Amino acid sequence: MDAQKDKSMEQLILEAAEVLFLEKGFSLTSTTEIAKTVGCNQALVHYYYRTKEHLFNVIFEQKFMQFFQSVFDNNSLLDLAFEDKIKLIMNSHFDMLQINPRLPQLIINELARQPERIDRLKEKLRSYPEKVFAELNQNLQTEILEGKVRNINLLDLFITIVTLNVSLFMYLPLMQQIFGLNEDQKSEFLAHRRIENIDFVLNSIRP
Amino acid sequence: MDAQKDKSMEQLILEAAEVLFLEKGFSLTSTTEIAKTVGCNQALVHYYYRTKEHLFNVIFEQKFMQFFQSVFDNNSLLDLAFEDKIKLIMNSHFDMLQINPRLPQLIINELARQPERIDRLKEKLRSYPEKVFAELNQNLQTEILEGKVRNINLLDLFITIVTLNVSLFMYLPLMQQIFGLNEDQKSEFLAHRRIENIDFVLNSIRP
């Protein structure tokens, strides 16, 4: 708790808000509750972040970027085989989800609540996704020509990757309760599915 | 609108509530808004359904059953090959999702908001899922022995089926806006993915 004392109230509010927003979403989280969690006056939340919506935006955009980067910021490792890049991307994506298991649900819900947000995010990302895509696609096309990879569509592949990983975490609490898994069994299940998902994708792209 | 005049207020309230709950979820829908949609006094909603929570429960359980049955109530067609049964189940599931595209999100959100609901649903379903599973599994085991189907786990297969279909509808609004699809393109995309999903599953179970 000593580390907490160093942090500014502004930061503490942000961190508490992140936890609560991810746990219960925007509408079920109140600024009063955020303040209570931090142990400050409710007006302070508004002093630093003006409105609940604005506070949420700060967190949402940061987390969305984190989500995005976990998938798209792995091209730094230049000279890997396409297969290894996919492995890297999927592991990175999985790691992020393990730390933020409720993030996909938050993103889906909030983009449904405020569809105009999508345009703002698109603007923020600019041509970055296309750039990464183009680069990876070049890599892919080369390997297809070399007969190392089946002729696949990169977008479809990405949709599959994200779907497989995200769905796992989205349905996990449900499965956990239905099958009555304890924490150890849950961890084991996740570790197993991480590999399964990767294996599935790698198998599906073989020539 | 003549048909509407025949319906009781009780029924009209239920229908309006269903639309609104599926559109915006439990917490963003108010009984005031439901009443306004129907064109009645807000107290009438409470007269017929006592509490908002209770009204929601009526709708939720009914919709959950609909979801459930779309997957589990296809064993009536007895003597089909396993592959054809899967095709039937996936089409039935897809049809249901096309009519209720936001249902999965509602289910996920509300089971997260009230985890105790899961136990109630389990109780309501009793041994029915196991029964269907056992029956289908017998069918599957026979076909595995006959070499018609690869040795797969039925639960894993079901998770894959549900995941593929559900994810599609969950991310559809997002993809629609990102790629700027109009209604025709959206329909086309859906028709394409319906077949893709089925093909994928059927391919994956081949010996």
Next chain:
DNA sequence: CACATATTTAATAATGCTATTAAATAAATT
């Protein structure tokens, strides 16, 4: 220290929501 600025709190306005109650109206029953 004196003054300015930043942080924090208490109080509260304004709003919207659920649920209840009592009264009014319509429908059914005797």
Next chain:
DNA sequence: AATTTATTTAATAGCATTATTAAATATGTG
């Protein structure tokens, strides 16, 4: 027709929420 029962409304209690304001306290600066 009289009486009971069902439906519907108006009014409102009670609560939680967001956001603002003015005052209080702490912190920094010349």
